[in-house]
Amino acid sequence: MRIFGFLGPNGAGKSTTIGVLCTLLRPSAGQVRVAGLDPTVDPDGVRRAIGIIFQDPSLDAQLTALENLAFHARVYHLPGEVWRPRAERLLRIVDLWDRRNDVVKTFSGDMKRRLEIARGLLHQPRVLFLDEPTIGLDPQTREHIWSYLEQLRAETGTTLFLTTHYMDEAERCDRIAIIDHGQIVALDTPDGLKSRVGGDVITLRTRDNARAAALIRERFALDTAHLDGTLRLEVTDGEAFIPRLVAGLDVPIETISLRRPSLDDVFIRLTGRAMRDEEVSGIDRMRAHMRARWRR
Amino acid sequence: MTSRTVAVEHRSPRAPGRVTAALDGIVTLWYRDLLRFFRDRSRIVGSFAQPLLYLFIFGSGLSASMGRLGGAGLSYVQFIFPGIVSMTVLFTAIFSAVSIIWDREFGFLKEILVAPIPRWSLAVGKALGRSTTAMLQGVLMLSFAPLVGVSLAPRLVLALLPLIFLTAFALSSLGLLVAARMRSLEGFQLVMNFLMMPIFFLSGALFPLNNLPGWLTVFTRLDPAAYGVDAIRHVTLPGAGPALGLTLFGHPMTPLTDALVVLAFGALMIALAVRAFQTQE
Incomplete structure (x- = not known):
């Protein structure tokens, strides 16, 4: 396993779990092991074994890129001959070597x-x-970040634990x-999760959705x-079902679509909510913007 | 595929000793504050505005009608000069704790909190860093001495360094203690303004702390900054005489006894600040 995804609706307990795994919060119950270590018993051992890229x-911002790395190296007890070549x-790799002596304030x-990843x-x-x-x-930048992450992962063999x-x-x-609600409701590969959804997903909009739903239950169970x-x-x-469905509904259909199940379908099935890319990113983009404005 | 994973060197930093880990934390946080101090030159210059206003306008203004003070016949502006040096140190030190709130607000505190260093080294490193920068500002303030007719031998400046540092450390630690509990900048500023002005006014920076009404005498003796100001004044103005010096229960204080009081207060504050940081999050 190289990339572990940790998904859940807002408020499901993702940040709390990460807080516990990263030694920032004490678990109120249960047991935790990170890289074989117990954060409540050996927090410094866990801290040395993990790296964290926080949401914010x-x-x-007042120090240069290299000074930020130097600070990190010192509090992680790395001698200069070890961290300098690594830095x-x-x-x-993250294309910041030319900007290493620039103050982070000036960075996009x-x-x-990218600097935080490094x-x-x-x-x-x-x-x-x-x-x-x-x-x-923005989507282009996200793609950019991911190409760096993939490259770094191949070079370092580090496991990535990701919420998204x-x-x-x-x-x-x-x-x-x-x-969801503080409980793990599924743990599988993306394909394994998708196979839990029965075959294909049909989405339709009709003039009267309530009546259409009743008819579908009655005629197709x-x-x-x-x-x-x-x-x-x-x-x-x-493919074979759509013609039967269209023939079997007396309610006018406005749109109909068919697709292979996505992770979103799994997500909806397990949590009753969509991952809601747009809405979430809209709010968070605003938040990121606000933070940028308040930044020193 | 798997051979590659195995071949990759997978080495977490080795566990250092407790003392090494704490020292790494203290020195790194200390160094960071110095770096930031020297980077932000406009702030260094800006922080002199208020003390210089007090010294040259308030001080010179009152000098005219105050006559001569103490045995050595000091002018008022000379009398308050060490007080204004102390004021620079006091304001810089106590407000410097605002950087903890900034770090919390802008996420850098998280980077520190997940690092494998003990929490107490964070508080101590911060206090040392902030008191060093406050001391540097106090020393820069000393360079105005010739303008008010105070002559400072290099020997005296050397003697002042530890005293200024100690005062700065005690007040930075007080600031840290407050900041450890604060989540918002507004809250911190409110509490600090509430604390800082009484500490400043009662410190004896602007007037001698002798022959005061009884209640005021009590309050001034409870102000830790009063001992710092007294020590700094004794060294800066050797001729000031006992009439202008601080007394405690009828005993005149010396720079050494003053320093001991400040040290005790600083030790208590840093201990409380360390505890505050250890119990949070």
Whole structure:
């Protein structure tokens, strides 16, 4: 396992879990092991074994890129002959070597994130936690960040522990856990999760959704889910089912679509909510913007 | 595929000893404050505005009608000069704790809190860093001495360094203690303004602390800054004489006894600040 995805609706307990794993919070119950160590017994051991990229930026904006890395190296007890060559290699990978002596204040959000990734890997952690690493960044930049992450992962062999609201990021994971109301409701590979959804997903909108749902239950013995003014149903052979469905409904159909199940479908099935890319990123982009404005 | 994973060197930093880990934390946080201090030159210059206003306008203004003070016949502006040096140190030190709130607000505190260093080294490193920068500002303030007719031998400046540092450390630790509990900048500023002005006015920076009404005498003796100001004044103005010096229960204080009181207060404050940081989050 190389990339572990940790998904869940807002308020499901993701940040709390990360807080416990990163030794920032004490668990109120249960047992935790990070890289084989118990954060409540050996917090410093866990701290040395992990790297963290927080949701919000955590760089010193008044220091240069290299000074931020130097600070990190010192508090992680790395001698100069160990961290300096590493810092150069990491900064070259994230394309910041030429800007190493510039004050972080002058960096864009994307550059700050890249610097944080380099910093998080400087002490060669066994697990790198990434809490919504690309939130508030535009799609191009997100792609950019991911190409760096993939490259670094190949070079360092570090496990990535990732929380995200983005479907495409979840798809990159080797294994995914979905948390809801503080409980893990699923733990599987993306394909394994998708196979839990029965075959294909049909989404339709009709003039009268309530009546259509009743008819579908009555005539095809299928359950439908209401979501944002559409009906969602799962069938085994979608292509063959659509003509039967259209013929069997007396309610006028406005739109109908068929697709392979996505992780979003799994997510909806398990938590009753969509991952809601747009809304979440909209709010968070605003928040990121506010923070940028208040930044020193 | 797997051979690659195995071949990659997978080494977390080795566990250092407790003392080494704490020292790494203290020195790194100390160094960071110095770096930031020297980077922000406009703030260094800006922080002199208020003390210089007090010294040259308030001080010179009152000098005209105050006559001569003490045995050596000091002018009022000369009398308050060490007080204004102390004021610079006091304000810088006590408000410097605001940087903890900034760090919390802008996430850098998290980077420190998840680092493998003990929490107490964070408080101590911060206090040392902030008192060093406050001391540097106090020393820069000393360079105005010739303008008010105070002559400072290099020997005296050397003697002042530890006294200024100690005063700065005690007040930085007080600031840290407050900041450890504060979540918002507004709250911190409110509490600090509430604390700082009484500490400043009662410290004897602006008037001698002798022959005061009884209640005021009590309050001034409870102000830790009063002992710092007294020590700094004794060294800066050797001719000031006992009439202008601080007394405690009828005994005149010396720079050494003053320093001991400040040290005791500083030790208590840093201990409380350390505890406050250890119990949070």
